Amino acid sequence: MAQERGRKTIATNRRARHDYSVLDTVEAGLVLVGTEVKSLRLGRVSLVDAFATIDAGEVWLRGLHIAEYALGTWTNHPPLRVRKLLLHRREIDKVEARVRESGLSLVPLSMYFVDGRVKVELGLVRGKKTWDKRNDLATRDAQREVERAFARHAKGQRK
Structure with missing residues (x-):
C-alpha cells in the first residue's frame, strides 16, 4: 500500500x-x-x-x-x-x-x-457568554449583508 x-x-x-x-x-x-x-x-x-x-x-x-x-x-x-x-x-x-x-x-x-x-x-x-455569542452572530450577519451588497453592485443591480 x-x-x-x-x-x-x-x-x-x-x-x-x-x-x-x-x-x-x-x-x-x-x-x-x-x-x-x-x-x-x-x-x-x-x-x-x-x-x-x-x-x-x-x-x-x-x-x-x-x-x-x-x-x-x-x-x-x-x-x-x-x-x-x-x-x-x-x-x-x-x-x-x-x-x-x-x-x-x-x-x-x-x-x-x-x-x-x-x-x-x-x-x-x-x-x-451568551451576549458574546449574539454579538458574533450579529457581526457575521452584518458582514454577509455587506458582501451581498458588493455582489449586487458588481452585477449592476440596484436592490
Missing part, C-alpha cells in the same frame, strides 16, 4: 468555535489501537463532548467517541475510552501553566491525518 501524503481532515468541532473563544492552538498526536484507526478512516468520530485533561504530567483526551469498527471482532475497542495525547514536555508544561493560571480549558477543534498519522488540534479556550 502506498504511503499517504498531506493532510486529510477527519472531523471538526464546529460547536467549540461557537461556545468558546480560542486563544491558542496546539497539535498533538494520539495513541490509538488498530480498529480505532480503521473507524477514523471511515469518518466515524464525534468531537462534540470531548475535552482534554492534564494528569500527572500527561495529557489525556476524554469524551471522544470513536464508533466501533463494523468489521471488528472481539478485538474491537470501547467507543468512549480515555486516550493519551502525545506532546513534547515543554508543550505540556506551557499548556498546563496557562490552564492553571487563568482557568482556561483544552478542547479538540479538529482531527486529521498527516502523512498517515492521526493528529488532534487542541484549542486553549475560554467560554463565551
Whole structure:
C-alpha cells in the first residue's frame, strides 16, 4: 500500500468555535489501537463532548467517541475510552501553566491525518457568554449583508 501524503481532515468541532473563544492552538498526536484507526478512516468520530485533561504530567483526551469498527471482532475497542495525547514536555508544561493560571480549558477543534498519522488540534479556550455569542452572530450577519451588497453592485443591480 502506498504511503499517504498531506493532510486529510477527519472531523471538526464546529460547536467549540461557537461556545468558546480560542486563544491558542496546539497539535498533538494520539495513541490509538488498530480498529480505532480503521473507524477514523471511515469518518466515524464525534468531537462534540470531548475535552482534554492534564494528569500527572500527561495529557489525556476524554469524551471522544470513536464508533466501533463494523468489521471488528472481539478485538474491537470501547467507543468512549480515555486516550493519551502525545506532546513534547515543554508543550505540556506551557499548556498546563496557562490552564492553571487563568482557568482556561483544552478542547479538540479538529482531527486529521498527516502523512498517515492521526493528529488532534487542541484549542486553549475560554467560554463565551451568551451576549458574546449574539454579538458574533450579529457581526457575521452584518458582514454577509455587506458582501451581498458588493455582489449586487458588481452585477449592476440596484436592490
